[in-house]
Amino acid sequence: MKWNLHRMADPLEGGLLNLAYMSKLSKWRQANVVTGYNDWYQQNWDYSRRIHLYESILQNEGLNKGPVDYMEFGVSSGASFRWWLQHQTNEASRFFGFDTFEGLPEAFGAFEKGAMAATLESIGVTDIRATFYKGLFQDTLLPFLDQYKRGNRKLIHMDADLFSATIFVLSQLYRFLNDGDIIMFDEFAVPTHEFRAFQIFADSFYIQYEVIAAANNYLFLAVKIKK
Numbered sequence: 001m002k003w004n005l006h007r008m009a010d011p012l013e014g015g016l017l018n019l020a021y022m023s024k025l026s027k028w029r030q031a032n033v034v035t036g037y038n039d040w041y042q043q044n045w046d047y048s049r050r051i052h053l054y055e056s057i058l059q060n061e062g063l064n065k066g067p068v069d070y071m072e073f074g075v076s077s078g079a080s081f082r083w084w085l086q087h088q089t090n091e092a093s094r095f096f097g098f099d100t101f102e103g104l105p106e107a108f109g110a111f112e113k114g115a116m117a118a119t120l121e122s123i124g125v126t127d128i129r130a131t132f133y134k135g136l137f138q139d140t141l142l143p144f145l146d147q148y149k150r151g152n153r154k155l156i157h158m159d160a161d162l163f164s165a166t167i168f169v170l171s172q173l174y175r176f177l178n179d180g181d182i183i184m185f186d187e188f189a190v191p192t193h194e195f196r197a198f199q200i201f202a203d204s205f206y207i208q209y210e211v212i213a214a215a216n217n218y219l220f221l222a223v224k225i226k227k
C-alpha cells in the first residue's frame, strides 16, 4: 500500500484475476464428478444446448412429479422463464422472476450497463402461477423473502451473469436452502463471475452439493444441495 502498488498492477489486474479463476475452475471441474447429463467436451459453444440440461434435470429429478418454487434471477425477455412455465405444469407450482427489466446494472464483458433490457410487458406471460419483481435484486429480494412461505422444492435459476448479483442472491437464499433444492447457472464457465460467486459462496457457507448436470462445456450447470 505504501508504494501505491495499484498504479503498476492495475493494468494487469483483470488478466491476472481471470487467469487465477480459470485455473480454479479447471481444478474444480477435475474434483467434481457430474452425476447426470454432461456433454463435455464440445468443439464449439451452442447456447441452445441449455435445453438439454433443462430436459435432463426435469426428467432425472422428477421435477414434474410435484410442485416446485421456481425462482429466476435474470429474466430479461423471458426465454428460460417461459420454458420452465411450459414444461413444469404442476398447478401448485409457483414461479418468481426477478430483474431490473432495465438491463444489466453494470458492464459484463462486452455488454454495457443497460444491455439486455426488456420491459416486463414485452415478456407476455399470462400464467397465473407467475409473479415478477422489478428492480435490483439488492432491493427486491429481502422484502420478497420476508413474506416467502416455504414449502415446495426450490429450483433456483441464476442467470444474472454478474458476480455481484450472483453472490448477493446466493448468500441471501442460503438460510432457505433445503436438501434436494437445485441451483442452475447459465454462465457458470465465465470464471470471474458466476463461477467465482458460487465458489466463494460454497466455500464460505460450507455448502455440500452434487453436480447433477453440465452442458455446453460447463457454461450451463446444475447442482443439488445436500444437507
Ligand SMILES: C[S@@+](CC[C@H](N)C(=O)[O-])C[C@H]1O[C@@H](n2cnc3c(N)ncnc32)[C@H](O)[C@@H]1O
Pocket: 073, 074, 075, 076, 077, 078, 079, 080, 081, 098, 099, 100, 101, 102, 103, 104, 105, 115, 116, 117, 118, 135, 136, 137, 138, 159, 160, 161, 162, 164, 165
Ligand atoms: C442474461 S440476461 C437473462 C436471460 C434470460 N434468463 C433468458 O433466458 O433469456 C441477464 C439479466 O440479469 C439482470 N440482472 C443482472 N444483475 C441484476 C441485478 N443486480 N438486479 C436485477 N437484475 C439483474 C439483467 O437486467 C438482465 O436482464
